[in-house]
Amino acid sequence: MTEAIFFIFSIVLIAAAFGVIASKNPVHAALYLVLSFFTGAVLWMLIKAEFLAVSLVVIYVGAVMVLFIFVVMMLDINFEELRKGFWQYVPVAGTVAAIMAVEMVMVLMHRAAAIDGAKLPDPAPGYNNAKVLGELIYTQYFLPFQLAAVILLVGMIAAIALTLRKRKNTKYINPAVQIKVKRDDRLRIVSVPVEARPSVEPPKADDGEQQA
Amino acid sequence: MTWTSLNASFATPEIFLLCAACAILLIDLFVSNAKRHITYVLTLAALAVTAYLLVTNYATQPQLAFNKMFVADPIASISKLGIVLGVALVLIYGRGYAAARGLFRGELFTLTLFALLGMMVMSSAVNFLSLYVGLELLSLSLYALVALRRESVQATEAAMKYFVLGALASGMLLYGMSMVYGATQSLDVTVIAHKIVSGEANRLLTVFGLVFIVTGIGFKVGAVPFHMWVPDVYEGSPTLIAQLIGSAPKLAAFAFIIRILAQGLEGFAFDWRGMLVVLAVLSLVIGNLTAIAQTNIKRMFAYSTISHMGFLLLGILVANPIGYSAAFFYAFTYVLTAAAGFGLVMLLSREGFEGDQIADFKGLAKRSPWFAGMMLLVMFSMAGIPVFVGFFAKLAVLKAIVNLGMVWLAVVAVAMSLVGAFYYLRVVKVMYFDEPTDNTPIVAAADARIVLSLNCLLLLGMGLAPNWLLAKLAEAVQYSLLPL
Numbered sequence: 116m117t118e119a120i121f122f123i124f125s126i127v128l129i130a131a132a133f134g135v136i137a138s139k140n141p142v143h144a145a146l147y148l149v150l151s152f153f154t155g156a157v158l159w160m161l162i163k164a165e166f167l168a169v170s171l172v173v174i175y176v177g178a179v180m181v182l183f184i185f186v187v188m189m190l191d192i193n194f195e196e197l198r199k200g201f202w203q204y205v206p207v208a209g210t211v212a213a214i215m216a217v218e219m220v221m222v223l224m225h226r227a228a229a230i231d232g233a234k235l236p237d238p239a240p241g242y243n244n245a246k247v248l249g250e251l252i253y254t255q256y257f258l259p260f261q262l263a264a265v266i267l268l269v270g271m272i273a274a275i276a277l278t279l280r281k282r283k284n285t286k287y288i289n290p291a292v293q294i295k296v297k298r299d300d301r302l303r304i305v306s307v308p309v310e311a312r313p314s315v316e317p318p319k320a321d322d323g324e325q326q327a
Numbered sequence: 328m329t330w331t332s333l334n335a336s337f338a339t340p341e342i343f344l345l346c347a348a349c350a351i352l353l354i355d356l357f358v359s360n361a362k363r364h365i366t367y368v369l370t371l372a373a374l375a376v377t378a379y380l381l382v383t384n385y386a387t388q389p390q391l392a393f394n395k396m397f398v399a400d401p402i403a404s405i406s407k408l409g410i411v412l413g414v415a416l417v418l419i420y421g422r423g424y425a426a427a428r429g430l431f432r433g434e435l436f437t438l439t440l441f442a443l444l445g446m447m448v449m450s451s452a453v454n455f456l457s458l459y460v461g462l463e464l465l466s467l468s469l470y471a472l473v474a475l476r477r478e479s480v481q482a483t484e485a486a487m488k489y490f491v492l493g494a495l496a497s498g499m500l501l502y503g504m505s506m507v508y509g510a511t512q513s514l515d516v517t518v519i520a521h522k523i524v525s526g527e528a529n530r531l532l533t534v535f536g537l538v539f540i541v542t543g544i545g546f547k548v549g550a551v552p553f554h555m556w557v558p559d560v561y562e563g564s565p566t567l568i569a570q571l572i573g574s575a576p577k578l579a580a581f582a583f584i585i586r587i588l589a590q591g592l593e594g595f596a597f598d599w600r601g602m603l604v605v606l607a608v609l610s611l612v613i614g615n616l617t618a619i620a621q622t623n624i625k626r627m628f629a630y631s632t633i634s635h636m637g638f639l640l641l642g643i644l645v646a647n648p649i650g651y652s653a654a655f656f657y658a659f660t661y662v663l664t665a666a667a668g669f670g671l672v673m674l675l676s677r678e679g680f681e682g683d684q685i686a687d688f689k690g691l692a693k694r695s696p697w698f699a700g701m702m703l704l705v706m707f708s709m710a711g712i713p714v715f716v717g718f719f720a721k722l723a724v725l726k727a728i729v730n731l732g733m734v735w736l737a738v739v740a741v742a743m744s745l746v747g748a749f750y751y752l753r754v755v756k757v758m759y760f761d762e763p764t765d766n767t768p769i770v771a772a773a774d775a776r777i778v779l780s781l782n783c784l785l786l787l788g789m790g791l792a793p794n795w796l797l798a799k800l801a802e803a804v805q806y807s808l809l810p811l
Contacts, residue, residue: 228529256394273471
């Protein structure tokens with residue numbers, strides 16, 4: 116029974132993964148990715164890693180993919196344009212991929228590559244998936260876990276460094292600077308000599324406007 | 328499970344570096360653009376303290392820490408010292424270059440420090456998990472650094488290529504590691520080695536995984552036929568980032584390869600030797616032949632790096648301590664040589680002028696006889712002309728190869744070095760026998776000039792007395808490969 120479920124969901128997973136790269140519409144591709152995450156979560160559930168399965172659904176399907184679809188919809192990218200010339204590489208790429216796939220199957224299907232199917236150990240009474248995982252992460256896998264956090268930090272720094280830019284045309288004025296302004300910065304008293312034929316000059320008020 | 332049972336004290340330099348990088352990240356927020364040199368000085372100070380901690384924590388015997396995820400041994404300590412030095416040289420040579428191009432920002436320093444942390448972890452990791460995490464930390468920082476000059480289309484394209492191919496390489500590496508895990512039921516390098524020796528490991532599956540691991544490594548070090556990204560990334564990225572990619576990570580890559588192939592999979596040395604022979608020969612041939620056609624010196628350095636990586640792999644494929652120490656010596660001296668080469672390119676650059684064409688070196692002997700002499704030292708060392716350190720590095724590798732009985736491989740390597748000498752000497756010819764087309768004075772700061780001169784003279788100095796370092800590295804390899 117478990118085996119049947121495993122094979123059904125594995126086939127769905129592979130089909131969905133293929134759909135991610137083959138579908139023309141990026142929103143469809145993202146939805147296929149949701150499907151492949153979901154079936155992946157089911158496979159984890161089958162090996163009784165329920166915490167990982169739930170977190171995969173909650174984090175990837177619930178948060179990351181929603182954000183991803185949001186970004187795809189916000190950005191106006193012509194994906195058809197990007198795909199131009201995609202098919203011209205298919206014959207070569209397909210041949211190479213087919214040869215590699217056949218070679219890999221030949222190796223992995225070979226009798227010498229067989230490993231004894233490891234049976235899942237029965238969980239001890241009171242076994243708690245999330246608790247055990249947490250304990251392992253903070254003891255056995257302390258170093259990689261901390262370094263993974265550093266990688267996320269680097270990702271954050273990189274994202275900010277590559278996208279944050281000061282906009283040049285905003286009309287923003289720093290209030291702190293604005294209230295520090297002195298009369299001399301803004302006001303210029305021009306002595307206009309009296310002339311025989313007085314002409315009306317426009318007011319000079321706009322001089323200091325940009326100084327703040 | 329307590330804090331002390333982690334043996335975290337063996338990782339003191341890394342822990343300090345992580346804290347320092349986070350502190351600099353925060354301090355930089357409060358530093359105005361005009362005072363950015365504060366961040367620069369703090370970064371160099373952090374590097375100096377890390378180097379000091381590495382010296383005081385020098386491990387003469389392999390010491391495990393973090394539940395067998397991390398090892399402190401002589402190979403790790405010496406590689407890390409070389410890596411810290413290589414990163415410091417990047418910052419010193421690149422300061423003026425970065426300032427003239429609007430790159431002198433806080434992210435340059437923090438990302439560089441995180442890349443350094445990744446390299447240090449790579450040198451010390453003895454578990455596939457920590458090896459991979461260190462590699463990703465390095466790669467991710469480098470992708471971002473290449474893209475840092477975001478208004479440049481060329482830099483963005485280079486970053487994209489680097490990122491996509493780097494991700495592909497990581498995928499290959501992980502797939503290979505998962506296969507080895509399946510065959511040995513362990514991610515721990517020493518346990519894998521034990522299982523292979525005792526015959527418990529499934530041979531076919533392990534070798535199948537090994538193919539993907541070697542492919543991933545080939546991508547990461549830029550060995551032919553996985554070298555496509557190297558020239559574009561070197562040419563497209565700012566020169567100081569090209570220096571960062573082209574120097575220190577080679578030493579980290581050496582340690583990384585030693586951990587996986589020599590310490591983990593030595594039982595299958597016969598299998599990976601064949602793969603490395605192909606990579607090394609192709610790298611030597613294609614790297615050196617393609618370099619001849621280049622007019623951009625950064626691209627020329629890229630193809631020259633590919634051929635040098637061929638030599639590094641030649642040393643490793645010997646699969647005995649003699650070969651490993653020859654490769655170690657090669658990687659160590661290559662870091663210094665490449666750093667000096669890129670430093671000289673940046674020395675010639677100024678605001679609005681990259682100076683990265685070979686033609687820009689025309690008549691350098693008339694403009695600045697001293698730095699023309701320094702470039703001559705670097706080119707001679709890269710070409711492997713006697714008395715310079717590059718010669719002894721090549722000699723050590725060739726000796727190890729001949730000892731193994733693979734004379735034809737040594738002949739190929741020597742023939743390709745001769746081809747390589749052509750394009751290195753062409754730069755010398757351009758400097759000494761062509762008339763200068765551009766007589767603008769060199770505008771590099773005094774500190775960069777002094778350090779660069781010392782760096783170049785060191786290439787000559789190490790060439791005059793190579794035995795001390797060679798013996799030290801051989802000893803390090805010998806003590807590090809002791810069974811844990």
